[in-house]
Amino acid sequence: MTTQADTPLWEFVDISKAYPGVLANDKVCIRLMPGSIHGLLGENGCGKSTMIKTLSGVQQPDSGTILHNGRPVVIADPQAARDFGIATVFQEFSIVPTLSVGENIYLGNMPRSRFGIVNWRKIHADAAAVLAEMNVDIPTEAIAGSLSVGEQQLVEIAKAVAINAKMIILDEPTAALGEDEIERLHQLLRAMRKRGTAILYVSHRLDEVERIVDEVTILRNGRVVRASGETEINVAQIVSAMVGEDIGEHYPKEQNASDEVVFEARGIATRAGVAETSFSLRKGEVLGLGGVLGSGRTEIARAIFGTDELTAGELVLNGAPVRFRREIDAIEAGIALVPENRKYDGLFFNFRASGNITAASLGGLSRFGVLNLRAEERATHDLIRDLEISTQAEEKTVNFLSGGNQQKIVIARWLFSNAQILILDEPTQGIDIGAKIAVYKLINQLTRAGKSIILISSDHDELLAMSDRIAVVQHGAVRRIVPASELGHDDLVRASADPAETPKEEAFA
């Protein structure tokens, strides 16, 4: 199913691009065939984004040749890329949330009459045709901002279909999608492949890559370490090629759970949608919360953390009932929340590592309101060393750090506060494989020290591998709890899916 023609649609030969002080792309070669899905993989900072920018005309390479159907061309700017039939779906969508779906699809090239009046009827008719062709059922009059993230993603792709793109670049297309939305996206991509579109698929999620990609190119430090054309996709090989060493076990799970129950939720409910649910957490255990987007996992976390008020039930910590009226109560009781979106509500980008790490423990760090800055620096230094965080974090504000380093800093905050129970909401989302493994090792280290973890993850493989027990969440309540070893990937998908209802988006997605 891969090749329809022997000439590549696009061939990028020896593309190099340097930024001040760093060679971001070093003689990178990529061949993109029509009717083929090409995976572009690599850790953060390996040069993927640089490559995407070059392909979509955002910047010019310093050297190298670009061949279109065998003929050398220059992609001068994004408009030129569009004229060549290249469409790029960036990670941060370029959807205008206040405009309708139809307007978004034709934004920038709206059909107009001679007098410059927009032909609305044509816009909506054409947009409807495009969506129908994609087999997507979204009304063209719908306001884009009211759609779910997954639907917005589809609108973004519809823009590419509308300009009749011959090549489409997808940068981390599934980062914000739920399992069945991913499946829908993949179906669409397969259909586009069949029609001869070349697709460049950039992703961190290796399980997906395995499912959909025909061939891969792997970058490390700006160089190609595994070239296109090798059609056999093997996750273990990909991982070691990306990281540059054989990392052995992808999920280094340790069994540290004991029988001692440290925390219990008894019939808790909140107005945000937690529906009289009960579960218990043991010392040293990783309890995985499985379920689709919108099933209520994040809401359960908020209920435990004192963010949402309980309308029923109670929380029991070390055998004694506790009542958290606000977050600080939960924090002082030794509960920590690493939120799903570290950029939105995890990090202080105006602080260096120190300010971020101590933010939840300022009371303990101060006497009569005066901070012990020396203790802060010492603790930060130690945590940076122990968690192998980039030492730049000591001097620079955290916006300069990679996603993996940022995530470690958010977790370090709760090591410093000496939390006993950590709720990790999507802790490895958007970080590269090396950093993911570091987070897994950190989870081991925590449970070994007798701390307990509630893990929320949409990556089913990760959830199954790293949890001791899995609590399947549906409609705001834990339906059943099973040992992770007794569940397979398919069981989890089936158990958490509810065919009767289409999942709603999580309020804080």
Add this chain to the structure above:
Amino acid sequence: MKRVFDTQLIGPFAAMVIVAVIVALTTDRFLNPGNLSNLFLQVSIVALIAIGATVVIFAAGIDLSAGSMVALLTMILAQMLKFMGIPLVLAIPLILVVGGVFGLVLGLITAYGRIPSFITTLAALIALRGLALTFNNGSPIFSLDPALEPIFYGKIAGIPMPAFYLLFFYGLAAFTMNFTKLGREIYAVGGNPAAAVLTGINVKKVQTITFVVAGFMTAVGAILMSARLNSGSPNYGQTLELQAIAAAVVGGASLAGGRGNILATFMGAMTIVIVQNGLNLNAAPSSVQNIVLGLIILLAVGIDMWRAEISTLMARILGRGKGAEAAPRRKEA
């Protein structure tokens, strides 16, 4: 260690020195001792009010009420001294309390009423000026108390009194912002309120406190204003809030919150007052002064907004290897 005197001070300090050199070169009388001490007296009121304005900005708020509040507080002080027979030693702490309470109310409305501070304090800007006019039929009150003037004009060991106030309040503010839990919480709330909530910081309380500080510092400014002119007037303090905000911004405080150095605000205030002084000495009309103040604010905010581009440019000029990365701060929410 968080440094009190860090690199954030270099830019505002350079701006102040450059402006001073330009004015000194173009204006003979600028360096006269008389003019310099006058300059110092002139900056003191703006610079003290700017402490409050800056602290509010650090927590990602804005306070537009200061100018009108100064007018109202001078009228209340005049009323106390002239018509109510309240002695000065009692009237001054009372005014400080009243200023703090005004700030508290504005803070509570903003934080707990969830009304943006821009609106809350804009409403106060209009309403407090109106309230000031209700005293004494809207006329100024003169000759309040002979003991009032030394508060502004007095000297200890030849050093004018306002220098001590500046030293005290800027010292206190710098200590609070850099070395205390409260200061850290203010920066945290301004940097990322959502994250602050999840780290157990009482965001609404911290926001409210910043407005109490602003109200209190405005009261300090109002007392000096009354002392300087030995009077109270509903017309005092026009555009003072804008000068205070301009001082903060010229000093490098980010209007998005969370970033800046309180000591730089003093340099920002100095920069503005030196420019005004230069225009004054060259007999520029007040219309020109307003135009220049407007341009300074625009330029300062521009520098804040184009910070990433500027630092990239600087890095290129200085020939350092790495291009400074653009900070992903602006949210397109």
